Amino acid sequence: MGRPVAVVVGVGAELGLGAALCRRFALEGHHVLVAGRTADKISQVVRTIEKDGGTAQAVVTDTTRESDVVRLFDQAMSPGAGLDPADLIAYNAGNNRKFDFRELSAEMFEDFWRIGCFGGFLVGREAARRLVPLGRGTILFTGASGSMRGKPGFAHFAAAKSRGRNEASHGRRWDCNWSSNQSTSLAC
């Protein structure tokens, strides 16, 4: 058995939630695939993990592009010598911005939806495709109470629950939880 591997999608600033998840998983012994859309930012997160004695690699990924997500998971499931296929996946992509709702254009709404919801669907589906044959794994979706009100967070929850039901019908037990800090998790 090799070392466990985790994937965090939607990593940017060192002070962001995505970077914090990467550091935490590395601290717990995971090799971490640090996936985000800005190469400089994710490379900095990798350097910090390595400085603290962990291992990680940066994978430039636009989570709204299906081909990027599939490529990320191809890499995550064959991560190299001494490493197990990834079985811990976190989806954190978001675009936290405050502005007047009346100023929200249709283009901006669609952009938010692409990142918050469509990207979550691509990652969740790809994770389920890869983890179900393994028979184990955890998928986490971060979110805030605002995302629950704004529906993309709820859409993740509903999609995760439906995936859970679907996988259960394939003879695997998946637990789906909406936790007190409004993250959604699915584990089997």
Ligand SMILES: NC(=O)c1ccc[n+]([C@@H]2O[C@H](COP(=O)([O-])OP(=O)(O)OC[C@H]3O[C@@H](n4cnc5c(N)ncnc54)[C@H](OP(=O)(O)O)[C@@H]3O)[C@@H](O)[C@H]2O)c1
């Ligand atoms: N921070 C908190 O305390 C907290 C608490 C509860 C819930 N949350 C929720 O957790 C989520 C993330 O929060 P955060 O604080 O880490 O803020 P954030 O700055 O929104 O971090 C999300 C990251 O997603 C990346 N991203 C955006 N579009 C992407 C795409 N198409 N492909 C790949 N990556 C993409 C951004 O990368 P770039 O930087 O390169 O643009 C950004 O670094 C949000 O939904 C937020 O509501 C945060």
